[in-house]
Amino acid sequence: MKKPExxxxxxxxxxxxxxxxxxxxxxxxxxxxxVSFAISVIRSKELSEEIVSDVxxxxxxxxxxxxxxxNLSYYLFTAVKNKCLNQLTHQKTKIGLEILExxxxxxxxxxxxxxxxxxxxxxxTINEIQKAIQELPPRCRLIFKLIxxxxxxxxxxxxxxxxxxxxxxxxxxLAFKKIGSAINFKRSSLAGVFSKN
Amino acid sequence: MISDRFWELVSKQAFxxxxxxxxxxxxxFVSSHPDLENIANSLNALCLHSLPAEKTNDL
Numbered sequence: 001m002k003k004p005e006x007x008x009x010x011x012x013x014x015x016x017x018x019x020x021x022x023x024x025x026x027x028x029x030x031x032x033x034x035v036s037f038a039i040s041v042i043r044s045k046e047l048s049e050e051i052v053s054d055v056x057x058x059x060x061x062x063x064x065x066x067x068x069x070x071n072l073s074y075y076l077f078t079a080v081k082n083k084c085l086n087q088l089t090h091q092k093t094k095i096g097l098e099i100l101e102x103x104x105x106x107x108x109x110x111x112x113x114x115x116x117x118x119x120x121x122x123x124x125t126i127n128e129i130q131k132a133i134q135e136l137p138p139r140c141r142l143i144f145k146l147i148x149x150x151x152x153x154x155x156x157x158x159x160x161x162x163x164x165x166x167x168x169x170x171x172x173x174l175a176f177k178k179i180g181s182a183i184n185f186k187r188s189s190l191a192g193v194f195s196k197n
Numbered sequence: 198m199i200s201d202r203f204w205e206l207v208s209k210q211a212f213x214x215x216x217x218x219x220x221x222x223x224x225x226f227v228s229s230h231p232d233l234e235n236i237a238n239s240l241n242a243l244c245l246h247s248l249p250a251e252k253t254n255d256l
Contacts, residue, residue, distance in 0.1 A: 147212055154214050173205035176240055183239045
């Protein structure tokens, strides 16, 4: 998950010091997930990249107000969503938040373990977890990603995707059920692996 | 067969969305099904896992 304190530092550096390196870091941190999210709404990689780039241009233009944004992750995703919806309206295309298959490769787990045996077990388990995540229904996977990787709250994702909080809860339960089942399946070889965290 | 409610409670616990009452309910769940404790712990650990090897893009 992106650390809120790191994001806050980048915001301050950009807002107060016109720090282009911080801006670049912010861009690199959010660009892939924002593009994936935009693709899920407008189904065009090219347009999605354009929209996200536009959002970042606006961020730079209005950088001196950036420090006032309380939750930048939510702010960015909302800005991208709004631009996507505007784009769809512009195209007179049916508006919807139907989620496409998001093949973004974002869910890549790194092994935390250095001991070869543990590393082997964890790599195997991590593969199972990754597989379980990749097999989640697209909407469920996107919700899981927004919460786990972007650090958004259930309520924020509900607002972003125009769904009820109950739906988010159900989708997260489904994601955990699939991932938990993958872990459970491997449990005999798992003993103690995660407990080392 | 694990109840869907268990998965809902564990996910809410992992992302600090659970109320006190839900945390208590989860405790009771785990107390009555000790096998579930490992799964709950694993999922919580997974959510603390610093994951993504994200692709980066130059400006």
